[in-house]
Every structure is written in structure tokens, then in C-alpha cells.
Amino acid sequence: MMKEKVLLFNGLDIYPRLAYQLEQDCNICKMYKSKMTYIISESNQKHYAIAIPFVDDENLLFQVRSDKLDRQPGDICFPGGAVEDGETPEEAVRRELSEELLLSKEQIELQEETSLLVSDSAIIHCFPCRIFNYTGSFSREEVAEVFLAPISFFETSPAKVYTVDWEPVFPSDFPFDKIHGGRNYGWRPRKSRIRFYEYGGRVIWGMTARIIENYVRSTRKK
Secondary structure, rough: OOOOOOEEOOOOOOOOHHHHHHHOOOHHHHHOOOOOOOOOOOOOOOOEEEEEEOOOOOEEEEEEEEEOOOOOOOEEEEOOEEEOOOOHHHHHHHHHHHOOOOOOHHHHEEEEOEEEOOOEEEEEEEEEEEEOOOOOOOOOOOOEEEEEEEHHHHHHHEEEEEEEEEEOOOOOOOOOOOOOOHOOOOOOOOEEEEEEEOOOOOEEEHHHHHHHHHHHHHHHHO
């Protein structure tokens, strides 16, 4: 499961050319990662840490978010959550695995962080891991159910990708008079590519689908 760390950029409106190159060419990614010392981010960007959990060499573990949750109830995702004050991403992902799947530390074999997914609102640290002696436990406060899917399915079944166009909505006091061209300024159009997998009647989409796609693609390059 180990693979070389890559940087995966989602904020195409902020880093359009660099994002495309980093995502399409792993060699360019290697070149850039040695020169970047930090990510220029907004103050409202939160750090999250997620696991890409295997229960054996073939099967990934997914969880369905509880309907009790305020954010994204019912969505399929990997275990993970926000990095709390004073935590490292590695500490955060271990805590989330314990809280959400009720695992002991002895059941978790965490691998090196392999990728970052950067969006306008979040920086997501991704950690492949192996879970030992898993018996199907989970916290019903956060998780509705769990299920397994073979990594071979994602290796042989490409995600369906839909391109969404986003239009800027400006506040009423936006200072167009300070911009050359004013209201006619040539804003770069923003597009998002949203991915979907369907497995066993379940829909895995959005950032989780993108993380899977990147994991599969970078593993194949090894």
C-alpha cells in the first residue's frame, strides 16, 4: 500500500495551470514538491485527516455517515475528520479511527501520508492504513453502517466524471471600480470535475471518489 507522496490540488480557480500539471504528471509533481515549503491558504481552510483503510490486501473499508450528523448525512466516506488544535494529522486520523470504528491502537497500522487534497475550504491529509482483526464495529452516533469494496473494482472501473461550471456571485459593495475592466473584467471560468463510482448499489462520489481515483492512479505508476 505504500506509495510516494503526491500533492493533489482541487482549487483549480486558484492554481489552474499548476493544479493541472500536478494532477496529470507525477514527474512534475515530484519536482514541485521538493520546492514547496508551504501552501498558500485562506484563513478559513481547515485541516482534515482521513484514512484509506484496508482490512486485508484486497478490500477497502467504507462507512456511511449517520443521519444524525449535521454535515453530509448519508454520504459514503472514509474514516476521518478535522485535525484538532495541538494535533498532528497522523494523531488526528488515529483518533478518528478509534472514535468512528471503535478500534484499539493495536488494530491500526498507519502508513506514511501519501497525498494532500486542497480545496477552497479544506486541506485533507490522506493516510493509507491496514486494520487488523476487524469485527465490523462502529460508533452509531457517527456511522450508520460499514461495508467493504475490493480495490480491484476501482482499478478496473473508472469513475464517471461530470464537469460543473461555477459562476461568481459578487457582494453588492465589490469594488469593480478598482479593477481594470470593471464589471467586464475577464474572470477565469471555474470548473469542477465531480467523480462518481457505483458499487453494489452504492454511490461513492465527490472528494472520496477523487481520493480513491488518485490512490489507484498513483499505485499503478509504481
